[in-house]
Amino acid sequence: MHELSITMSIIELAQEESDRRGIQVSAVHLKLGALSGVVKEALLGSFEMACEDTPLKGARLLIEELPVLIFCRTCEAQRPISSVQLFCCAECGTPSGEIVQGKELEVVALEIEEWDRSPV
């Protein structure tokens, strides 16, 4: 179980960006590949607690899960696999270990609240 340390890295990264840009982060958008070795639920479970006592307190973690895509030499295209237990092209069944997507663990965007200061 290494998700807590990964959660801390996510928060650190978001905090660095928010300090540098002088913004208040309300949500962190993360891309998580099916082969990243990290479990979504464990990240979500630890995020709120790990944000306490940081400027990110109250921020949300939004995770987009990315399925594995391989390059299929028969189809000559990127294809999904049958399952993570069977690295074969889901279309034609050709085995392939050429992973083109699925290892991502990436903060892609930060959401900030912009206060509308114009008179109501």
Added chain:
Amino acid sequence: MGSQPRLIEVRKNVLKQNDLTARALREQFRAAGVFVVSLVSSPGSGKTMFLEKTLTLLRQHYRVAALVGDLATENDAIRLARSRAPVKQITTGTLCHLEAAMVENALQEWDLNQLDFLFIENVGNLVCPSSYDLGENLRLVLISVTEGEDKPLKYPTIFNSADVAVVSKIDLAKAVEFDWTAAYGNVQAVRPGMLVFKLSAKSGEGMEEHLDFLKKRLHESRAAEVI
């Protein structure tokens, strides 16, 4: 006063610090001409015995050393010291995997130029080590015959982070009715084309093939440098 969310694109790898350290290590290894092999497996798969035999046999003709990661105790380093190769223990405390910075720290007193092979034994765990690059040239994943044939199906991620699989304790295969064909098929299902060795560090069966492969890879990596 209303508010509306705005998105700021960032695109940063969460493990970028580890990846940067691993990249620097890889460059250091390349410059020193040392071939680095890491081992991952579940606890009790025979990693330490396998490494002890590998170090003992390679040491006859090559300069070898090992780093060994464990949550606690220095038992593995003591066992590996029997090979008479330089060995250093990395005690991780509660951390379930090695990170590149720990390898970097552990190597500070060693002159990599004096080595042909460096082995890094990760903490016994088939989950967490998969996310962390250690700068190694080759990652071996070990499964023992006593663990059953379906380990690859249960841990596809670690098999996809490794380069080569080793089935260990093959001397016990008969006693535990281990089905080699099924195990091999399961490795190929999660990692098509993966090279799989079967061996017993205890009886010596299959060790020569595995060592020849490592020597070949060392020479290939050095030949690539010359060009």
